[in-house]
Amino acid sequence: MVTMDTQMANHQLVAALDSTDVSVRLAAALNAGSRPLPDYVEALVERCAIEPDFFVRDMLSWALIRNDRAVVVDRLLAELASTSPQARSQALHTLSKVADPEVWPAITSDLLLDDDDVARAAWRTAASLVPEAGRGRLAQDLATQLGRGGRDVRLSLSRALAMLTDAAMPVLTRARQSTDEQVSEHALATLRLIEDPDAAFDAAVEEAKRARTLRGAPMVRQ
Numbered sequence: 001m002v003t004m005d006t007q008m009a010n011h012q013l014v015a016a017l018d019s020t021d022v023s024v025r026l027a028a029a030l031n032a033g034s035r036p037l038p039d040y041v042e043a044l045v046e047r048c049a050i051e052p053d054f055f056v057r058d059m060l061s062w063a064l065i066r067n068d069r070a071v072v073v074d075r076l077l078a079e080l081a082s083t084s085p086q087a088r089s090q091a092l093h094t095l096s097k098v099a100d101p102e103v104w105p106a107i108t109s110d111l112l113l114d115d116d117d118v119a120r121a122a123w124r125t126a127a128s129l130v131p132e133a134g135r136g137r138l139a140q141d142l143a144t145q146l147g148r149g150g151r152d153v154r155l156s157l158s159r160a161l162a163m164l165t166d167a168a169m170p171v172l173t174r175a176r177q178s179t180d181e182q183v184s185e186h187a188l189a190t191l192r193l194i195e196d197p198d199a200a201f202d203a204a205v206e207e208a209k210r211a212r213t214l215r216g217a218p219m220v221r222q
Contacts, residue, residue: 010039017047025056033063041067045075048094049087061094073098077106085115092121096128104129112141116153119145123160135167143171146190147182155201158190165194185209 016028029047032040044064051057064072072094079091092111095103107129111122123142130138142161148154161168168190175187188208192199 006037006039009037010043013040014043017043017051022053022056025051025053026059029056029059029063033059033066036063036066038068038071041071041075045079045091048090049079049082049084051090057090057093061090061097064094065097069098069100073100073103077103080106080111085118088114089117089121092118092125096121096125099128101129101131104131104134109141112145116149120153120156123157124163127160127163130164135164139164139168139171143168143175143187146175146178146186147180151202154186154189154205158186158193158201161190162194162197168194 013028013032017025019025019028025047029044032044041064044060048057048060048064051060064076076091076095076098079087082088082091088111092107095106103125107122107126112119112126114122123145126138127142139161142157142164145157148157161172172187172191172194176184176191178184178187185205185208189201189204192204192207193201
């Protein structure tokens with residue numbers, strides 16, 4: 001039952017989250033997570049869609065997962081259909097922290113192919129939630145994105161594929177033979193990360209470039 005006290009608390013939270021002072025917004029999200037109330041969920045989700053500061057967004061996600069799982073998951077799943085890319089990406093980010101296996105069917109191909117920020121969150125969430133029977137298919141879907149975007153996008157995809165380990169190896173082995181050098185190098189770098197999780201991504205990319213160059217070099221006859 002909604003009381004006057006909870007209505008007032010929710011009103012105060014909304015006002016604080018709308019502050020132009022980032023420290024006020026951060027403190028508001030921290031307080032909301034420290035004293036979770038179901039009535040806070042809507043305000044927290046709505047703020048996730050527009051909050052410009054990374055640290056505040058992360059605190060908003062933390063505050064959300066402190067609330068009842070079923071309530072939070074249902075509200076976040078609705079955000080996946082939002083027209084706002086940030087709303088979709090933040091919902092996926094928070095869902096990955098909730099780690100509810102029942103969320104898996106909601107990670108659609110459209111989300112995996114979405115704009116960069118949304119896709120990166122979808123890749124990570126999908127790789128963490130996919131059931132054993134779906135790992136091979138997910139690896140195939142993710143491999144279609146090899147060579148996409150800049151360094152951060154490629155690193156996110158490599159990490160997601162690395163989470164699939166054995167399921168990713170066959171598709172990456174095929175992709176390393178691609179005639180598209182961006183795809184080939186990205187696949188080689190990802191294989192390197194799977195073989196050595198402590199390897200630095202940039203070093204793995206440089207190693208992949210050298211390997212590809214040597215593979216294409218003409219043989220020297222004695």
